Structures are given as structure tokens and as C-alpha cells.
Amino acid sequence: MGDELIPGLPEDVARECLIRVGFDQLPVVRRISRQWKAEAESPGYNRLRREEGLSRPALALVQARPDLGEAGPAGKQSSTAGGPANSYRMVLLDPAERLWTPLPDMPGPSGSLPLFCQLAAVDGADGRKRLVVVGGWDPETWAPTDSVYMYEFLTGAWRRGAAMPGPRRSFFACAAVGGKVYVAGGHDEEKNALRSALAYDPDADAWAALPDLAEERDEPRALSVGGKFLVVGGYPTPAQGRFTGSAEYFDPATSTWSPLQEGLIKDGACPRTCCAAPAADRMYMVRDGHLLARHGTASASAEWRPVAPVPEDARTSAVVSTIPDGRVVVIGSGCHGGDQTVYTLREEAGKPASWARAPAPPEFAGHVQAACLLEI
Incomplete structure (x- = not known):
């Protein structure tokens, strides 16, 4: 040539x-x-x-493989060897074109992603797009892991990253901000809620400790908003599932945590479906079968308002996300273990909100455990 x-x-x-x-x-x-x-x-x-x-915007999904899609969120089946037979893979969904694309299997004998792993998309200093998979449970033993895997779109291959420093944590907040992946809260192997936080630099393949959160937060939700790492909800060790509505954010520029406000979400509400539309300074979440919106992430006077009821076949919501054209994407099912359905909604002034439905093809109907937005 x-x-x-x-x-x-x-x-x-x-x-x-x-x-x-x-x-x-x-x-x-x-x-x-x-x-x-x-x-x-x-x-x-x-x-x-x-x-x-x-x-194009795409959602990266940690999704149950087709033959295990009926197993539900925890996939509590047993293999012939007597251990759990969970198997999850990475799938890309283009919600605008309704295109589903499986990525290559994870390295290892099972080829499965860790159960309950966290996921973030980052742009490297060289401009390369990466998916970073952090922590989770070993799919065979259900033991918490400190593993880090990166999928490189340029090479089409997975590689190992530096292990996440201890303690080994589960159900922690995780999001990408400014080319780094931030981790906070969760619980250790003794089920103690954590305040500690970390940052991972994929370019350097190195972790750094951050100042502690102001309070313990088990099962919090992380969002990237305005160049800051926002941690929403969670609960301390004695509360055991009684979620707080408070939030705090880490500013990489000052390396400090600050409270956002009390009651960002309703006390007792699980923050799992919270998502942000940073360009519009707006948040969304699904609660009690409705999609709710809040204008002004940091405004103490902002209130949640109902946008539209979520269709019944998606109310067991696994994923709520926004895409850059302003639409909200909800992926869910009618019951635990049901086939996944994708709905998109665009808010337009003076018009009633309406959902566009796109059932997932059978080979992509498995439960989704984690997701993140990226542009490829």
C-alpha cells in the first residue's frame, strides 16, 4: 500500500x-x-x-447471558458442580438505532463478568475509549473480588488492571469523572458499611486513596455532575437497608468532600435508578412506578416532580439513563426475572410525555446488573 x-x-x-x-x-x-x-x-x-x-451514544450493559436470562437479578441457579452458574457478559445498546452488540468474553475459565461489578467509561489521555469493570463477586464462589478489567475498543480485547486496594468492598458507588474512575462507600466482607474512597487512573494503571466520606454509605449511587463525583444515598451499618436521602460530592480540583444537601432524594428511597442529565442540570429516578425529574442538582429549593408513569412491563427497573439528545432511557421488566424491555421518553414543553417501546431481542433479554453511558 x-x-x-x-x-x-x-x-x-x-x-x-x-x-x-x-x-x-x-x-x-x-x-x-x-x-x-x-x-x-x-x-x-x-x-x-x-x-x-x-x-454515537451507547449504553454499556452488564447483562445475563441468554440461557440464564430467566434466573433474575441474582441468577440463583446451581451448576452440576454444585456452585452458582451465573454468567454475565458486556453488551452495547444503541438506544436510538435499537442496536445490540455483544462484546468479547471476559478473560478467565467462565468468561463471565463478576456479579454485581461496577462499570465506568473513560477517555484516556491518548483519546482511546475504555470500559472499566471494578470489583464484584466471583461468579463461581460469590466471594468479593478486588479485580479491575479494562476493555479497549481500539484493540477489541480485555486486559487486567491494578487490583483495587482493600478492604474488598461490595455494592459501592462508582463513576468516571475527568478520565478517572472514582469509588466510594459500600461494605466490607464483614458487612460493615464504609466511608473510604479511592480514585483509579487507567492511563497510569494506579489507585490513589481519597479523603473519607462524611458518613458511612452502603449501596450508594454515584453520578458524574459538573466535573464532580456525586455520591447519593446509602445507609450506615446499624441501619441495614434504611436508606438516607442525603448526598455529598468530591471535587477533584480541591480534593475535598462537601455535603450537597439533606434530602436530595426521599429518605428510605433506594438511589439505584438515579441518573443525571448534566447538560440540562437535571436528575431523574424511578420511584413508586413513576419517572420523576428534578431541575437543579445543587439547588436546595428544587423538588422532584412526576414526569410519567413507567409502563408496567418495565417497572422492575434495572437501568435509568439519559442520552445527549435529551431522551430518558428506562430498561426493565414486569417482574424479577422477566424479559427486559427498553423504553425511551423525551420531555417537550407543552406536550404530554409518551414512551417509545422497543422489546429486547430474545438473545438480549437477560437481566441487567450494571450500566453506564458512553459515546463511541
Whole structure:
């Protein structure tokens, strides 16, 4: 192929062709020639895709494999060896085009993602997009793990990251802010709620300790809002499931925690379905069968308002997310263990909110344990 990207085409035209390659074909592109490899790995490649409007929002989902989809959230089946037979994989959903794409299996004998792992998407300093999977339970033993795995879209492969420092925690808050993955709260192996927090730098493959939260928070929810790591809800060790409605945020610029306000959400409400639309300074959550919205994340006077009832076949909600075009995505089922259905809703002034329904194909109908938004 000489030194030309595509023989016979001007350089700028060839580059226009290459930036239109689907994310799933990038590993193949890198193997075609040294010129294509250098182009796909260049910091400008993803920038050009964004400038041309070719990047698309997608939801990365930790989803039960098809043959175990009926097992429900914990997948409490038994294998022939007597141990749990849970198996989860990574799936990408393009909610606008209703396209589902499985990613390669996780390394290891089972090929399964850890149960109850946490998930974040980050852009590296080199412009590369990565999915980072943190912690969770071993799918065979159900023991908490400190594992970190990264999926590189450019190579189409998983690799191990540095283990998360102890104690081994479960059901912690996790979100990506500014190219780093932040972790806070959860509980240790003795079921003690935690205040400790950590930050992971995928570029350096290194963890750093952060100041402690102001209070213990088991099963909190993490959001990335305005360049800050927001931790919502959770409960201390003595409360055992009685959620608080308070929230606090970590500012990477000052390396300090600050309370957001008391009662960001209703006391007793599980924060699992909380999500943020940062561009609109808005939060959403599902509670008592309704989608609720709150304008002004940090405003003490803001109140939650009902937007629309969630359809009955999605009220057992696993995922609530926003996408950049302003729509809200809800993925859920009618009961625990039911097939997943995807609904999208766009709020428009002066118009009643209405849901657009898209049942998941049978091979993608399994329960979703974790999700995050990314653009690819």
C-alpha cells in the first residue's frame, strides 16, 4: 500500500473513509497496514469522529447471558458442580438505532463478568475509549473480588488492571469523572458499611486513596455532575437497608468532600435508578412506578416532580439513563426475572410525555446488573 492510506485517494478523502469505520471493526483496521494502525491510534481519530458527528451514544450493559436470562437479578441457579452458574457478559445498546452488540468474553475459565461489578467509561489521555469493570463477586464462589478489567475498543480485547486496594468492598458507588474512575462507600466482607474512597487512573494503571466520606454509605449511587463525583444515598451499618436521602460530592480540583444537601432524594428511597442529565442540570429516578425529574442538582429549593408513569412491563427497573439528545432511557421488566424491555421518553414543553417501546431481542433479554453511558 506504500505510504498512502488508501491507494488512489487523496489523504483527506481516505481519512474521511477511515473515520466511518464501525467501532467493532477497529481491531481489524489496525491489522490492515501500519498506516491504518497509526491513523486509528492517533489522538485526532476520535476527535475527527466527533467533529463529523459520527460518534454515537451507547449504553454499556452488564447483562445475563441468554440461557440464564430467566434466573433474575441474582441468577440463583446451581451448576452440576454444585456452585452458582451465573454468567454475565458486556453488551452495547444503541438506544436510538435499537442496536445490540455483544462484546468479547471476559478473560478467565467462565468468561463471565463478576456479579454485581461496577462499570465506568473513560477517555484516556491518548483519546482511546475504555470500559472499566471494578470489583464484584466471583461468579463461581460469590466471594468479593478486588479485580479491575479494562476493555479497549481500539484493540477489541480485555486486559487486567491494578487490583483495587482493600478492604474488598461490595455494592459501592462508582463513576468516571475527568478520565478517572472514582469509588466510594459500600461494605466490607464483614458487612460493615464504609466511608473510604479511592480514585483509579487507567492511563497510569494506579489507585490513589481519597479523603473519607462524611458518613458511612452502603449501596450508594454515584453520578458524574459538573466535573464532580456525586455520591447519593446509602445507609450506615446499624441501619441495614434504611436508606438516607442525603448526598455529598468530591471535587477533584480541591480534593475535598462537601455535603450537597439533606434530602436530595426521599429518605428510605433506594438511589439505584438515579441518573443525571448534566447538560440540562437535571436528575431523574424511578420511584413508586413513576419517572420523576428534578431541575437543579445543587439547588436546595428544587423538588422532584412526576414526569410519567413507567409502563408496567418495565417497572422492575434495572437501568435509568439519559442520552445527549435529551431522551430518558428506562430498561426493565414486569417482574424479577422477566424479559427486559427498553423504553425511551423525551420531555417537550407543552406536550404530554409518551414512551417509545422497543422489546429486547430474545438473545438480549437477560437481566441487567450494571450500566453506564458512553459515546463511541
